[in-house]
Amino acid sequence: MNGQAKDVLVEKLAEALADITGGEPPTVCSPEEPGGQHRPDAVLEASLDGQRYRLVVDFKQSVFPRDAREALWRHRNSLNQGGMAGHEAMPVLVAESISPGARDLLRKERVGYFDGDGNLFIAARGLYLRLDKPESRKQSRAVNNVFSGQRAQVLHAVWGRERDWFGVHEIAERAGVSPATASVTLAALERREWVEARGSGPSKERRLANPGALLDSWAAYQSSAKPKAVRHYYVRSAAYADLQRRLDDASERTGVRYELAGISAGQVHAPYLSGVSQVACRATGGKPLQAMLEEVGARPVREGWNLGVQELRADDQLRFRQRVGDLWVADPLQAYLDLLQSGGRAKEMAQHLRAEKLGA
Incomplete structure (x- = not known):
């Protein structure tokens, strides 16, 4: 995500917070040098009902469950080691698109998020904000791009392996796609935590890990997609x-x-x-x-x-x-x-x- 896109999302986040709370927009500050190794992408400071809050922001292009878990670890490590005296520090993940599964996980862990559609969640002592927006076409494409074309062929081949381990080339052959297409699609499935992996490099193998979640998401996409002509x-x-x-x-x-x-x-x-x-x-x-x-x-x-x-x-x-x-x-x-x-x-x-x- 380029700098301009990040600035736009920060402005939208600040406006959304001001609209919901009826207060002044948060102040965008330069991130301080943290005590740990992770430096946040941005910091917003807000004052609500006399309570000062600091939003510690990380940017991502798109977020799926695995990305959310990685962000949870980074945020916790940063907040544990950084100096946040006098503030209620809140980790917030900001992205162009955040999948429903990732949003569920972040809410469960009380980690904030904000995406390009305006979906918002912020939770801290004395503060709970949540805003759910209808999914835009852009968001839908980002989340559901594995359910059409050759990527759907890869999903179908993965489903056919049930719980057996498989390699990229095997799935590519079964799906009738190039190894590159299979590799990109399988990486996307890992981010969604629908498959799990072992090993690395050419010997890396994967297997279906969460068939119910995969099928639920595919069904939701299929139910809203335009039927083929008959x-x-x-x-x-x-x-x-x-x-x-x-x-x-x-x-x-x-x-x-x-x-x-x-x-x-x-x-x-x-x-x-x-x-x-x-x-x-x-x-x-x-x-x-x-x-x-x-x-x-x-x-x-x-x-x-x-x-x-x-x-x-x-x-x-x-x-x-x-x-x-x-x-x-x-x-x-x-x-x-x-x-x-x-x-x-x-x-x-x-x-x-x-x-x-x-x-x-």
Whole structure:
């Protein structure tokens, strides 16, 4: 974070404190040379109801749980060794973005924070300030950038390893991404404390450590993300199970890779609904897909559809599909994510599938 960005955040913090307390904005001071090795980035002094407070500020570009734990140690070490006579000293972490998990941890340890969205927490003797703001698009991108594109492929590969240790190159191969992309993504997962690590350098290994937290965050992102476009078709005189079999047979003859998705996949992995009449799938697009649709007799419709198809750009997006019986099916994780964006009773089905198959 450059100096100008830091100055802007300090000004916003000072204004927020003045607005909430109705007092004068805090005074920005030069940090004193501490007795320990850590020097704070800024110090703000405030006087509220006759009580003097000193906010000892550290800056970060973004903060996730691991960053918050490191900041807790630094702040405590600094406050234990620095001279703060006559002041109520309060550590405050200031960043462009702070994840919800990191904010929870900081509040639990009574360490202050302030971010670019205006989320604020300050706690000391005789003082408790908390301000929660709606998440901006910028904040959402910073926190959720691991849930889309190739990084999501890495997450999917990590999930598939369950609690086994793995290396960067193994995950890169399983996810179909470069080792560099895998490495950056895994480092981001460490900061969020969703994976743990052992060793260092080329021999460093990781494993999934907090699947519940990972899945909760992914589910929250998926529920708010825009669903992918689906084209609707009608296949005449086709019962649900028969249409699935015809689709699989046609895919074999035309060379189209597909997987059942959404409710169709959920019913395979963990049956929940008594009756389903619409088949949902995703498949690689192009002329082979059109040939497959023609073979099953599918015609485009706006209403009354019984076949929904999400067209994919590449086979790589079907990397984690599973063969179940005579059908290709999205794996339980992808089926769960699909259901979170589907209508009707799909969200009930998502929770059932999570409990039955995902174990988190």
